Amino acid sequence: MNTPLLETRLSRANLPVRRGKVRDVFDLGDRLLIVATDRLSAFDWVLPTPVPDKGRVLTSLSVFWFQLLGVPHHLISTDVDQAGLDLTESEREVLRGRVMIARKAHVVPFECVVRGYLSGSAWKEYRASGTVCGVRLERGLVESARIAPFFTPATKAETGHDQNVSLEVMAGAVGADLAATLQSRSLAIYQRAAEVALERGLILADTKFEWGFDLLNGELLLVDEVLTPDSSRYWPLDLYRPGGPQPSFDKQYVRDWLEASGWDKASPPPPLPADVVERTRGKYLEAFERLTGHALGAGADPCCDI
Secondary structure: OOOOOOOOOOOOOOOOEEEOOOEEEEEOOOEEEEEEOOOOEEOOEEOOOOOOOHHHHHHHHHHHHHHHHOOOEOEEEOOHHHHOOOOOHHHHHHHOOOEEEEEOEEEOOEEEEEEEEOOHHHHHHHHHHOEEOOEEOOOOOOOOOEEEEEEOOEEOOOOOOOEEOOHHHHHHHHOHHHHHHHHHHHHHHHHHHHHHHHHOOEEEEEEEEEEEEEOOOOOEEEEOOOOOOOOEEEEEHHHOOOOOOOOOOOOHHHHHHHHHHOOOOOOOOOOOOHHHHHHHHHHHHHHHHHHHOOOOOOOOOOOOEO
């Protein structure tokens, strides 16, 4: 187990940095250095307790999918030495396996969500109104039911929840042609990834993509992370039983513990117990191993040029 990283500190580099819920993004001028920390968020809070190796799972799994999918993307390299920074040896070791050096892009201000199963916020809306993002679905569906892959965009939120919107709302903001392109490309990637996941005994219930235009040449790129347990809902195929929630490869242990802890969700969250951290870490590692076929750090060198 590696030492967990809660926040990235570069002692010899004075770079602009933006800290998201999970990632620290450093501006290298013509490129970005994106560091996946081991922070964990739940109920719109970043928790005080990191999950060791989580950031390395997110980075390595994103690399796996970028290479497999073969679509234009923002990743240049995962070799920290390619950042051109004066790093100490300890900083280099902490960053190894958790960084992406990426092309800068103007990011489309919508999450491109694709759902193949009725779960999460989609299930809540369907149960209340029979619709998902305003589109009426057939009657009588149950929670976690398989549905035809469905594009449901959402507004991007730095804090709080993303808000589901209709394709028409998205088209009104970015233009009909771009909205149609994002819909078709997102659906195609979901279909391909869902097939790969099924071959490995996993259901890809839903996922979200981010797209952006390369600032240098205007090419439409797949950006941020892709098809990780943080951005996707994976279920074990052998345990799939429609009609209720499914076991998943994410932070459900954390959510369950927080719900039972008495925390009011309005004040800073409590530290997580060691067993909850370890079980959550195990789920992230299991998802990685089942999808890639090898243990974290045991396959291809994660430091590579793409």
